[in-house]
Structure formats: C-alpha cells, structure tokens
Amino acid sequence: MVDTRVTLSGLMLDNPVIPASGTFGFGYEFADIYDIDILGSISLKGTTKEPRFGNPTPRIAECREGLINSVGLQNPGVHAVISEELPKLAKCFHKKAIANVSGFSIDDYVYAAALLDKEDQIGLLEINISCPNVHHGGMAFGTDPQNAAAVTRAVKEVCQKPVYIKLTPNVTDIVAVAAACAEAGADGLSLINTLLGMRIDLKTRRPVIANTMGGFSGRAIQPVALRMVYQVYGLGLPIMGMGGVSTAEDVIEMMLAGATAVQVGAENLVIPTACKDIIENLPAVMARYGITRLADIIGGAHHG
Amino acid sequence: MKREALTVTQNREIAPGVFEMALTGDLSAVTAPGQFVNIALPGRFLRRPISVCQWTAESLTIIYKVVGTGTADLSRLPAGETLDVLTGLGNGYDIAKCPDHVAVIGGGVGVPPMYGLAKALLAAGKSVHAILGFNAKSEIFYEDSFRALGCDVTVTTVDGSYGTKGFVTDAMTEADRYVCACGPLPMLKAVYNKSEDGQFSFEERMGCGFGACMGCTCHTTDGHKRLCKEGPVLERREIVW
Incomplete structure (x- = not known):
C-alpha cells in the first residue's frame, strides 16, 4: 500500500493532483464526468473583482503537443463566484478548493483575495500575477520582482489562509521574482503559467488568435516547467508545480524537481478524465519506482 | 457527454474534399440533431469538433470537409480504425x-x-x-x-x-x-x-468542446454563452452579431 498524501502549507491532500486554473471551470461541471472528490484539490477559474467577458475570439490555436489560449480571464466576478459558483461546487466537492485570483491593480487583487479568504470552502489562495492575456495587469505584475513583491505583501495583509503566488515563465530570471515573493511573505509558489506564443494562419496570413498572442501550454512545455520548479526549489517555499503534466510519471518527475503538489492543465481539455487517470495510475507508477510515500520524494533530484 | 471508442465502418468522398464517415459504437450520449462530436487524432493535440449528420444508439454518420492537415488525416482513415471520440456535445436544435x-x-x-x-x-x-x-x-x-x-x-x-x-x-x-x-x-x-x-x-475555434476552457464564448442577449456547451445552436432572439 503506497501513501500518496502530501501537505501543502498545513492543507492535507489525499494526493498531489490538482486541476489547474482555467482548465476546469469551477469544478462542478466535471462532476458529470467523474467523482471529483478523488482530486487532491481544485484550482478554480481565475477570479477578478469585476465580471469579465474576456478577449475576442478566436481565443484558441492548436500547436504541436499543446495549444495557445487567449481567453483573457473570462469570469463572473468575485461576488458571483462566491454567491453562485462556490455553492454549486459544494454539492459535489467536499474538500478545500484553491481560489485563483487575478487583477489589474493591487487594489483589485486585495479586494477579491480578501473576500475569497473568508470562504470556508477555500483552503488556499493562488494569486495569478502571470496571465499573458490581459493588458495592464496579470503578467505585468509577475515580470518585475518589485511589483510581484508589492502584490504579495498587499494580499498577505488581508488573508489568513496560505497565499501562493503563481509565476510567469516569461522572464529572464524566475528565481529573482520568486525570491521577491518569498521575501514579501508568500507562503508558497505556483509555477509555471503559460508561455507567450503565437500561430499564423497560412491561408489568411494573419495571426490565428484575435489578440495576436496568447499563452502556450500543454505537454510540450513540460521540460521548461520542470526546470523552473527545480530552480526555485532552493528558496525553501512549498511549490505547486505545473506545465505539461499529462501522466503519473510527470507528477513524480515534477515532485523530484521540488513540487509538493502538481497541477494538471491543458491535458484536462483533451482528456476530460486526465486527472482521474493520473490519480488511478499513481500507485502503480510509485511502486514501479520504489516509492512508498510520495511526500518523501519532494525535491529528491536535488539530493546526492 | 461520453468518451467512446468508435470504429470507422466507412469513409468516402461524396464531393470534392467532402467526406462522409460512418462509425459504430455507443452513441447513447447523442440526444438532439445539431449536436457535435469531438474526435482525437493521433499526433494532434486538440480534438476535431464535427457535427452529427445522423445517428442511432449504435451508429453515427458525420460529414466533414478537409480544411487542414488534421481533417486530411481523418480522410485517410480506413474502415476498421478506432477513434477516441467525445460524443453528445452541445445543445443541438430543440x-x-x-x-x-x-x-x-x-x-x-x-x-x-x-x-x-x-x-x-x-x-x-x-x-x-x-x-x-x-x-x-x-x-x-x-x-x-x-x-x-x-x-x-x-x-x-x-x-x-x-x-x-x-x-x-x-x-x-x-x-x-x-x-x-x-x-x-x-x-x-x-x-x-x-x-x-x-x-x-454557430461555429468557433474550440479548445475542449465541453465547456471547460472558455475558448468559444460569445455574447448573446442572454449573457455570455459557450458555443460548445450552451450552443452551438442559439435561438434567433439571443443572437448578437
């Protein structure tokens, strides 16, 4: 019998597998596909102070082993998330969920985070300073260590629950940004968000995505994500690792690099049962590699 | 929605670049005309959403046009091949x-x-x-x-x-x-x-085809709708051009 449990800043998870924000909605619709209570947790759809339609369509472009999205933080706003979405989730998910918060100013972040922090269903906050699909916000906070620290500090001041900062890979030195978040009081880090990318339609000779560029994710980015998780592990903060994870082997690899929990993103969009499949395969894959307690391998690649 | 392994029984060109494919398997998730299926193709990350032409509980006919390399791959599949398909997607006509x-x-x-x-x-x-x-x-x-x-x-x-x-x-x-x-x-x-x-x-580039990614959202007089989930069929009074 293997032990898949991990603890994320005091939050005990039955397993480290968490659907990533933006690929799983507010969770409850996936309950029609499988019992979502098997998940470690769920990172909910990115939530902002005000409701947002998001970007114009086309928002999606296919790539080799991945896709580009330019959804642009479509969400009903924090008040509707609390009054409508969370109650629907409560009916089919009986564990703590992760609130994912985005904004266009520090006040926006503080506003939404403070409200979600008060919700019993929320166990942890993930602050997205890395969305590549919105102007004047999102990634603008995540590419500058000082801005990243300012958001972290402001959100920490109004939240009782653990605050994880979700980082963008679109920087020269992710360790500098991560260190600034750590210094500002972040309880943990989430990485990576999508890589800025684009596609051009050969027939029209125009970008496929209406917004020209978007966030590239999917299996193709797994080595980049793994490398960045490995790099920031040295800071000592717990990490939710994500980027191209599609198998139980990927989960173990990400944990060896330094992740305590692992999020699965784009894979949910093509294999609706991706997280369930990974969770079910995990014990056999652990056994194959001689792992009895998953928590023991966190950061294992850094030792001897 | 169901994820099913469907077997190709026929795949023939019925007009230049337009193919009719017949498949068998469990189609019990299809409930209305105008719904679509989302087909995984080997080596392609995203599935290909294609409308249901006709169906029974055990059979499906789709008609698709070759518009890119993915649908070109689909057109070359011989009878007997098995496809990974999400069935019964979208609302369809009422x-x-x-x-x-x-x-x-x-x-x-x-x-x-x-x-x-x-x-x-x-x-x-x-x-x-x-x-x-x-x-x-x-x-x-x-x-x-x-x-x-x-x-x-x-x-x-x-x-x-x-x-x-x-x-x-x-x-x-x-x-x-x-x-x-x-x-x-x-x-x-x-x-x-x-x-x-x-x-x-309506048609739009889709990510997942089942409502998870918000890739195909449009404005309607009744708020935002995901064309893959609350669509692809909209009532005339809902349409915002």
Whole structure:
C-alpha cells in the first residue's frame, strides 16, 4: 500500500493532483464526468473583482503537443463566484478548493483575495500575477520582482489562509521574482503559467488568435516547467508545480524537481478524465519506482 | 457527454474534399440533431469538433470537409480504425420549439446537421422545406438523401450551375418564417435578416468542446454563452452579431 498524501502549507491532500486554473471551470461541471472528490484539490477559474467577458475570439490555436489560449480571464466576478459558483461546487466537492485570483491593480487583487479568504470552502489562495492575456495587469505584475513583491505583501495583509503566488515563465530570471515573493511573505509558489506564443494562419496570413498572442501550454512545455520548479526549489517555499503534466510519471518527475503538489492543465481539455487517470495510475507508477510515500520524494533530484 | 471508442465502418468522398464517415459504437450520449462530436487524432493535440449528420444508439454518420492537415488525416482513415471520440456535445436544435412548418437551411458543410434535423422534424409531424446552398453543382451532396426523407427540397448554387441560382435566401418562400440554419456566418446573417424566428448554429475555434476552457464564448442577449456547451445552436432572439 503506497501513501500518496502530501501537505501543502498545513492543507492535507489525499494526493498531489490538482486541476489547474482555467482548465476546469469551477469544478462542478466535471462532476458529470467523474467523482471529483478523488482530486487532491481544485484550482478554480481565475477570479477578478469585476465580471469579465474576456478577449475576442478566436481565443484558441492548436500547436504541436499543446495549444495557445487567449481567453483573457473570462469570469463572473468575485461576488458571483462566491454567491453562485462556490455553492454549486459544494454539492459535489467536499474538500478545500484553491481560489485563483487575478487583477489589474493591487487594489483589485486585495479586494477579491480578501473576500475569497473568508470562504470556508477555500483552503488556499493562488494569486495569478502571470496571465499573458490581459493588458495592464496579470503578467505585468509577475515580470518585475518589485511589483510581484508589492502584490504579495498587499494580499498577505488581508488573508489568513496560505497565499501562493503563481509565476510567469516569461522572464529572464524566475528565481529573482520568486525570491521577491518569498521575501514579501508568500507562503508558497505556483509555477509555471503559460508561455507567450503565437500561430499564423497560412491561408489568411494573419495571426490565428484575435489578440495576436496568447499563452502556450500543454505537454510540450513540460521540460521548461520542470526546470523552473527545480530552480526555485532552493528558496525553501512549498511549490505547486505545473506545465505539461499529462501522466503519473510527470507528477513524480515534477515532485523530484521540488513540487509538493502538481497541477494538471491543458491535458484536462483533451482528456476530460486526465486527472482521474493520473490519480488511478499513481500507485502503480510509485511502486514501479520504489516509492512508498510520495511526500518523501519532494525535491529528491536535488539530493546526492 | 461520453468518451467512446468508435470504429470507422466507412469513409468516402461524396464531393470534392467532402467526406462522409460512418462509425459504430455507443452513441447513447447523442440526444438532439445539431449536436457535435469531438474526435482525437493521433499526433494532434486538440480534438476535431464535427457535427452529427445522423445517428442511432449504435451508429453515427458525420460529414466533414478537409480544411487542414488534421481533417486530411481523418480522410485517410480506413474502415476498421478506432477513434477516441467525445460524443453528445452541445445543445443541438430543440424540436419542441419548432412550429408546424420549418425551413431547414444548410450552406456547404452546414448541410450535414440539417439532415438529422429534417429527419427528426418530419418524424415529429412537421412540414419541412430543406434549402441546401452550395457554390456550384460539383459541390452538391445529400440532395437525394433529403428528397428520400420526403420533404420539399430546394438546392441553390451561387454560380447557377444547378437548381436556383443565388443564395439560400433566394429560395426562401413566404411560408419560411421559422428557420433552422447552419452554415457560414454571412449566410446565417442573411437568413437571420429574412426570417422571423428560428434556431441558428454557430461555429468557433474550440479548445475542449465541453465547456471547460472558455475558448468559444460569445455574447448573446442572454449573457455570455459557450458555443460548445450552451450552443452551438442559439435561438434567433439571443443572437448578437
């Protein structure tokens, strides 16, 4: 019998597998596909102070082993998330969920985070300073260590629950940004968000995505994500690792690099049962590699 | 929605670049004409969303046009191949909302879902005027299949090489006030302007096809809708151009 449990800043998870924000909605619709209570947790759809339609369509472009999205933080706003979405989730998910918060100013972040922090269903906050699909916000906070620290500090001041900062890979030195978040009081880090990318339609000779560029994710980015998780592990903060994870082997690899929990993103969009499949395969894959307690391998690649 | 392994029983070209594929397997998740399936192809990250032409509990017919390398791969699949397919996606047309006479209007590869719809409407005792629009005679498919259903059929060609010369709207009669339409955006807009009520099927680039990614959201008079989940069929009064 293997032990898949991990603890994320005091939050005990039955397993480290968490659907990533933006690929799983507010969770409850996936309950029609499988019992979502098997998940470690769920990172909910990115939530902002005000409701947002998001970007114009086309928002999606296919790539080799991945896709580009330019959804642009479509969400009903924090008040509707609390009054409508969370109650629907409560009916089919009986564990703590992760609130994912985005904004266009520090006040926006503080506003939404403070409200979600008060919700019993929320166990942890993930602050997205890395969305590549919105102007004047999102990634603008995540590419500058000082801005990243300012958001972290402001959100920490109004939240009782653990605050994880979700980082963008679109920087020269992710360790500098991560260190600034750590210094500002972040309880943990989430990485990576999508890589800025684009596609051009050969027939029209125009970008496929209406917004020209978007966030590239999917299996193709797994080595980049793994490398960045490995790099920031040295800071000592717990990490939710994500980027191209599609198998139980990927989960173990990400944990060896330094992740305590692992999020699965784009894979949910093509294999609706991706997280369930990974969770079910995990014990056999652990056994194959001689792992009895998953928590023991966190950061294992850094030792001897 | 169900994820099923469907077996290809036939895959043939019925017009230049247009293929009809028959599959067998569990199709119990398909509940309405105008729904679609999302097909995984080896080596392609995203699935290919394709409308249901007709179906039974154990069989499915789709008609698709080769528009890129993915659909080109699909066109080369021989009978006996198995495909990973998400079935029963989208809302489809609501027959209960249709009056006694319905104009069923398809343009190009918008024609296939109208076949299953016409069949269902006729089975429900409605009178159907099927208007099938193509660019030229060489592109026409399924005219005989629609005629075999026993409904009125008008074929239009833009170049006048067959049937009524012009667009589908040129074939709409006084009686064709309630429409169910599927086709290119300019066609939908023209049909919208010439009709009084109806249901229109829209197309958009999709990520997942089942409501998770918010890739295909559109504005409607009833708020934001995901074309893959609350669509692809919108009621005429909901449409925001």
